[in-house]
Amino acid sequence: MAVSFLLSLSSRFLRRSIASAGLTSQTVEIEDDVGTTIHLWGPPAPTSKPPVLLIHGLGPQSIWQWRNQISFFARDFDVYVPDLLFFGDSFTKSTDRTEIFQATCLAKLFQKLGISRYSIVGTNYGGFVAYHMAAMWPERVEKVVFASCAVNMSRRDTNELMQRAKVEKIEDLLMPVNATQLRKLLAFIAVRPPYLPDFLLKGFAEKLYSKSRKEKLELLKEVTIGKNDTVTISPLQLQEILIVWGEHDRIFPLAKAVELEKLLGEKTRLHVIKNASHANHLEQVSQFNNVVNNFLHGP
Ligand SMILES: *[C@@H]1O[C@H](CO)[C@@H](O)[C@H](O)[C@H]1NC(C)=O
Ligand SMILES: *[C@@H]1O[C@H](CO)[C@@H](O)[C@H](O)[C@H]1NC(C)=O
Ligand SMILES: *[C@@H]1O[C@H](CO)[C@@H](O)[C@H](O)[C@H]1NC(C)=O
Ligand SMILES: CC(=O)N[C@H]1CO[C@H](CO)[C@@H](O)[C@@H]1O
Numbered sequence: 001m002a003v004s005f006l007l008s009l010s011s012r013f014l015r016r017s018i019a020s021a022g023l024t025s026q027t028v029e030i031e032d033d034v035g036t037t038i039h040l041w042g043p044p045a046p047t048s049k050p051p052v053l054l055i056h057g058l059g060p061q062s063i064w065q066w067r068n069q070i071s072f073f074a075r076d077f078d079v080y081v082p083d084l085l086f087f088g089d090s091f092t093k094s095t096d097r098t099e100i101f102q103a104t105c106l107a108k109l110f111q112k113l114g115i116s117r118y119s120i121v122g123t124n125y126g127g128f129v130a131y132h133m134a135a136m137w138p139e140r141v142e143k144v145v146f147a148s149c150a151v152n153m154s155r156r157d158t159n160e161l162m163q164r165a166k167v168e169k170i171e172d173l174l175m176p177v178n179a180t181q182l183r184k185l186l187a188f189i190a191v192r193p194p195y196l197p198d199f200l201l202k203g204f205a206e207k208l209y210s211k212s213r214k215e216k217l218e219l220l221k222e223v224t225i226g227k228n229d230t231v232t233i234s235p236l237q238l239q240e241i242l243i244v245w246g247e248h249d250r251i252f253p254l255a256k257a258v259e260l261e262k263l264l265g266e267k268t269r270l271h272v273i274k275n276a277s278h279a280n281h282l283e284q285v286s287q288f289n290n291v292v293n294n295f296l297h298g299p
Contacts, residue, residue, distance in 0.1 A: 057124025
């Protein structure tokens with residue numbers, strides 16, 4: 001486990017496996033006046049396969065987070081894996097740090113790529129972005145998968161999470177800087193976290209969020225979802241929606257998923273993955289992939 005985990009963190013290893021799935025590294029200027037550049041992995045040109053966008057969460061680089069999905073979905077879909085702003089090689093000169101701005105930039109990206117209709121799979125923070133894309137452009141977004149993402153969270157959920165984690169600031173859990181903090185985060189996102197010695201965890205923690213850390217903290221602070229005492233989102237009426245959740249998720253408890261299923265509307269269904277936590281797409285890979293694949297292929 002530890003060996004494959006370490007190997008997968010190697011950029012060269014990751015890039016080779018992504019390249020063998022037919023994806024290339026691309027950089028697209030979104031708006032010259034604001035200075036927004038998005039880096040993504042995707043097919044060199046659109047094919048006849050349906051496009052699917054995988055949006056990563058807070059954490060390591062996008063292709064690491066989706067490393068067990070990319071090749072699998074690339075068989076039947078045109079898979080696009082963007083880096084959200086201030087992750088990987090994407091950045092902006094704009095001072096807007098909301099997830100709504102991330103959603104707007106991704107929508108512009110796909111317009112520029114000439115892709116008019118696509119499905120989205122978003123995990124964690126990426127699900128917040130997916131929600132806004134689906135709500136703002138229902139004619140472009142076909143199906144949506146919310147993977148471990150409580151778009152119906154309120155300030156109370158955030159407070160309860162901080163209590164569970166015994167932290168005073170949410171970034172002390174979600175953006176660890178040392179081995180102790182990263183070990184805690186791993187225990188929150190995986191049922192069986194990989195065992196890694198402190199010196200390695202320290203190295204990862206130092207590397208993980210050091211690039212653009214200031215801006216990433218601003219992103220966390222400016223998320224509009226979960227800032228209010230009441231839920232602020234409305235149901236998505238037009239899309240088929242799949243919610244995928246780990247039974248033992250300690251970031252967003254399963255009860256949120258059950259509430260979310262009710263909230264989002266009639267076209268929503270929930271799949272619970274047993275013996276898995278927040279990072280269930282990495283913990284129970286084949287179940288996650290099959291469930292999402294069936295949903296994307298479905299009517
Ligand atoms: C880890 O970092 C946090 C926040 O900076 C700090 O409070 C804590 O003492 C650190 N822990 C160790 C073991 O260095
Ligand atoms: C928060 O909720 C209140 C009503 O409880 C509403 O007036 C306000 O606009 C909401 N804020 C956001 C950012 O949605
Ligand atoms: C739960 O999953 C872990 C791997 O994440 C595995 O090691 C363990 O055997 C599983 N337990 C059960 C009861 O299936
Ligand atoms: C925090 C919050 O408002 N959560 C909501 C999530 O969705 C359910 C179902 O509609 C609501 O009952 C919750 O209040």
